Amino acid sequence: MRELDTQLQQPIGEPRPVAVGDSPGQHLGPGDNNARAYAHWYDTKVMIEIEVLQADVTKLEVDAITNAANTELKHGGGVAKAISRAGGPQVQRESNEKAPIGLGEAVETTAGDMPARYVIHAATMELGGPTSAEIIADATRSTLRKADELGCRSLALVAFGTGVGGFPLDEAARLMVDTVRQHQPSSLQRVVFAVHGDDAERAFEAAVQDR
Numbered sequence: 001m002r003e004l005d006t007q008l009q010q011p012i013g014e015p016r017p018v019a020v021g022d023s024p025g026q027h028l029g030p031g032d033n034n035a036r037a038y039a040h041w042y043d044t045k046v047m048i049e050i051e052v053l054q055a056d057v058t059k060l061e062v063d064a065i066t067n068a069a070n071t072e073l074k075h076g077g078g079v080a081k082a083i084s085r086a087g088g089p090q091v092q093r094e095s096n097e098k099a100p101i102g103l104g105e106a107v108e109t110t111a112g113d114m115p116a117r118y119v120i121h122a123a124t125m126e127l128g129g130p131t132s133a134e135i136i137a138d139a140t141r142s143t144l145r146k147a148d149e150l151g152c153r154s155l156a157l158v159a160f161g162t163g164v165g166g167f168p169l170d171e172a173a174r175l176m177v178d179t180v181r182q183h184q185p186s187s188l189q190r191v192v193f194a195v196h197g198d199d200a201e202r203a204f205e206a207a208v209q210d211r
Contacts (some may be wrong), residue, residue, distance in 0.1 A: 104138025
């Protein structure tokens with residue numbers, strides 16, 4: 001397994017695979033048995049590590065995790081519900097204080113009982129409504145900026161708009177990966193795409209490898 005520093009010798013501007021294997025324990029919370037094999041790249045153009053990891057986002061030991069939220073920040077289903085449940089009532093209580101937010105905007109709450117420090121809630125749709133490519137890109141961009149604003153070094157992103165929003169998985173993966181590559185970080189060093197299922201894993205790995 002090659003180490004990260006060996007990848008810095010590769011030509012600038014290309015994502016380089018650093019490692020493929022079992023999920024590294026330092027990324028996971030105690031007792032997480034749901035993590036799958038991961039893929040790990042270092043994008044030398046933006047100087048940021050990009051990982052694709054099958055895991056429960058609520059158990060990742062990163063500075064911030066993301067929630068694909070509605071504009072009312074009502075976390076009633078899907079990943080949003082899982083995050084709210086894992087974090088405890090504090091997550092929804094703080095969300096209520098900051099709602100509503102605009103489409104494509106992002107706000108933070110504490111992560112409550114989860115290992116992360118923050119949850120960054122990005123509005124990818126109106127309550128129960130569809131999403132779009134523009135909204136997904138804006139929400140990803142707002143999330144990255146918020147992570148930098150908070151001084152985060154590591155961030156876990158979930159697939160935006162592909163659940164209730166009904167957006168195609170492959171296109172969402174491409175939009176989100178491209179937005180990460182366009183971001184100029186001030187503190188952020190590592191972005192983990194925390195995905196669920198083989199289809200999502202393949203979509204995000206393909207997006208990262210496609211230049």
